[in-house]
Amino acid sequence: MEYYRHNPLEVRSTMRPSDFSSSSDSDKTIISPLPAAPSAGARAGRTEVRRTQPGSHFASPQKPETSSRKGKRDERTPRNRRRVPLIVLGVIVALAVIVYAGGAIIFSNVFYPGTTIAGADVSLIGPGSAATRIRSSMNRYSLTVEGSGFSWTYEPESADALFDADAAAQEVLDQNDALRWPVHLFAALTGATEAQAENEAVDLTAEADFSLFSDSFDVASFEESLGAAVDSFNEGRSGTFDAASAYDAEAGAFTVDKARSNEKLNRDNVIAYAKLALADLDENASLDKLGDDAFLPLVEGMGDSGIQAACDAANELLGVNISIKMNGNEVATIGSAEVAQWITFDENLTPTINQEAVSSWASSLADGLDTVGTKRTYTREDGKQITVSGGTYGWSIDNDTLVQSVVDAVNAKQSTEIEVPTSQTGDVYNGQGQRDWGAYIDIDISEQHARYYDASGNLLWESGVITGNPNKGTDTPTGIYMLNRKARGITLRGPKDPETGEYKWESDVDYWMAFVGNSIGLHDATWQASSSFSNPNAYKSVGSHGCVNLPYDKAAALYDMISPGLCVIVHN
Numbered sequence: 001m002e003y004y005r006h007n008p009l010e011v012r013s014t015m016r017p018s019d020f021s022s023s024s025d026s027d028k029t030i031i032s033p034l035p036a037a038p039s040a041g042a043r044a045g046r047t048e049v050r051r052t053q054p055g056s057h058f059a060s061p062q063k064p065e066t067s068s069r070k071g072k073r074d075e076r077t078p079r080n081r082r083r084v085p086l087i088v089l090g091v092i093v094a095l096a097v098i099v100y101a102g103g104a105i106i107f108s109n110v111f112y113p114g115t116t117i118a119g120a121d122v123s124l125i126g127p128g129s130a131a132t133r134i135r136s137s138m139n140r141y142s143l144t145v146e147g148s149g150f151s152w153t154y155e156p157e158s159a160d161a162l163f164d165a166d167a168a169a170q171e172v173l174d175q176n177d178a179l180r181w182p183v184h185l186f187a188a189l190t191g192a193t194e195a196q197a198e199n200e201a202v203d204l205t206a207e208a209d210f211s212l213f214s215d216s217f218d219v220a221s222f223e224e225s226l227g228a229a230v231d232s233f234n235e236g237r238s239g240t241f242d243a244a245s246a247y248d249a250e251a252g253a254f255t256v257d258k259a260r261s262n263e264k265l266n267r268d269n270v271i272a273y274a275k276l277a278l279a280d281l282d283e284n285a286s287l288d289k290l291g292d293d294a295f296l297p298l299v300e301g302m303g304d305s306g307i308q309a310a311c312d313a314a315n316e317l318l319g320v321n322i323s324i325k326m327n328g329n330e331v332a333t334i335g336s337a338e339v340a341q342w343i344t345f346d347e348n349l350t351p352t353i354n355q356e357a358v359s360s361w362a363s364s365l366a367d368g369l370d371t372v373g374t375k376r377t378y379t380r381e382d383g384k385q386i387t388v389s390g391g392t393y394g395w396s397i398d399n400d401t402l403v404q405s406v407v408d409a410v411n412a413k414q415s416t417e418i419e420v421p422t423s424q425t426g427d428v429y430n431g432q433g434q435r436d437w438g439a440y441i442d443i444d445i446s447e448q449h450a451r452y453y454d455a456s457g458n459l460l461w462e463s464g465v466i467t468g469n470p471n472k473g474t475d476t477p478t479g480i481y482m483l484n485r486k487a488r489g490i491t492l493r494g495p496k497d498p499e500t501g502e503y504k505w506e507s508d509v510d511y512w513m514a515f516v517g518n519s520i521g522l523h524d525a526t527w528q529a530s531s532s533f534s535n536p537n538a539y540k541s542v543g544s545h546g547c548v549n550l551p552y553d554k555a556a557a558l559y560d561m562i563s564p565g566l567c568v569i570v571h572n
Contacts, residue, residue, distance in 0.1 A: 107181040112188040118281040127169040134165035145274045147287025152229040167212045208275035230267045239264035241298040243343045254311035263295035310349035321415040327429035358403045366397040378435040381457045388571040391479025396424040440567035448536040463554035464533035469543025481515040483566040511555040515568040525549035
């Protein structure tokens with residue numbers, strides 16, 4: 001066995017011939033390509049002599065490190081770990097700086113995504129290309145001012161006549177604020193910029209900047225055209241707070257929103273806003289952005305809160321439900337819709353009931369209920385069907401009393417029933433066009449015959465008659481009348497002769513039964529021939545001055561049977 005001095009860069013070993021059957025030499029030196037780790041003794045400067053083991057190809061392996069060396073290596077490990085995050089952070093910061101600087105350079109020369117100028121999309125292009133797009137877009141440019149039912153559009157004659165595209169592109173690019181490009185880019189990509197623009201209040205005191213506009217642009221003509229459109233829109237609105245415009249029929253209540261639908265546009269503010277929008281080349285100027293500034297106030301010195309209080313007070317009057325009855329039958333109802341038409345507001349916006357409006361309603365109601373003078377059709381007991389109109393008999397509503405009853409109920413906020421008060425009634429109420437009498441005298445001019453029926457239709461009296469002479473213009477007036485008066489021993493007189501001052505005629509009668517005032521009635525006519533009362537054509541020659549002539553005995557009998565208030569019908 002052979003010994004050697006250890007070289008720390010080489011591993012040397014002696015091998016027996018038996019270890020390499022192919023070798024012819026009995027003893028060879030082998031140099032390993034791998035450096036052997038020095039032993040502890042070698043580190044201390046001592047030469048270590050190792051004995052090779054029989055049959056080994058290589059030097060014996062290195063002994064394990066002592067515990068003391070292992071401890072020293074472990075002590076260095078935490079410091080190495082701390083260096084890694086710092087290195088990573090440094091790389092990230094460096095990349096961020098590069099990206100930020102690159103973005104600042106880029107957005108100093110191109111527009112942010114979503115940027116439009118005069119309707120042209122100039123996203124991510126430079127000012128030169130943007131100017132080209134702007135010129136093309138300006139040929140289609142228009143500004144629409146709209147909101148609350150108003151709409152007006154401005155269309156320039158040409159792009160060149162309105163706008164300097166190159167100057168505009170550069171000005172917008174100068175506003176990019178490239179140093180804050182991450183914020184602006186995020187806003188552009190998320191739409192936050194648009195949202196902010198929508199919510200941004202309009203400064204109506206700002207001066208519209210038309211410095212980039214052509215010298216041929218006529219701002220005065222722009223203002224005049226828009227002002228004329230506003231004036232035309234305002235013509236259909238009173239611009240004041242009133243009940244008619246504040247009542248929302250669909251909601252069944254007075255509302256502020258409905259009241260404001262009567263507002264007039266503030267001409268000056270609309271024009272100022274439109275000029276600002278045009279200066280920015282906006283395509284739409286929504287009046288919603290102006291809020292209350294878009295309109296003139298409905299009530300000077302009073303805002304929505306005061307108007308709301310007035311609406312609330314008026315709405316309290318709407319809670320009534322009144323049933324209107326005629327002779328026990330419901331003929332009308334009064335609810336919110338009706339009361340709303342009667343409400344007015346005084347100078348303090350206190351709601352009151354307009355009695356004139358209620359009176360107008362009552363008159364309309366009466367037109368549908370009154371029967372006096374209306375056309376009515378009935379079948380006489382002998383089967384003859386008769387239609388007649390005019391006269392004084394029937395039902396007539398007392399408007400004044402009805403109006404006061406309704407006003408009192410509404411002011412008291414009462415839901416109640418009101419029986420229609422009348423100034424005159426018939427015997428029954430069946431509505432317009434229907435029979436509303438019981439007992440009656442039927443005077444048939446065509447037959448020259450009169451009949452008296454009781455309420456059950458029984459014929460109580462009849463007689464031939466002589467009515468007014470149509471050839472002399474003294475026809476007996478037709479219609480449904482009420483017997484006004486009966487009297488004994490009356491002298492009937494005609495008109496006075498203007499030359500002599502004497503009555504043109506006088507007639508004494510014993511039985512006077514008047515039904516047209518006190519001038520036309522049924523009476524005895526002893527001057528008429530008895531045969532004339534049975535001749536249906538006698539009235540055309542010997543007819544009266546308008547009265548209904550009767551034989552003496554028939555007049556006497558009828559006089560004793562009837563009383564004032566009885567229905568008298570005269571018809572052809």
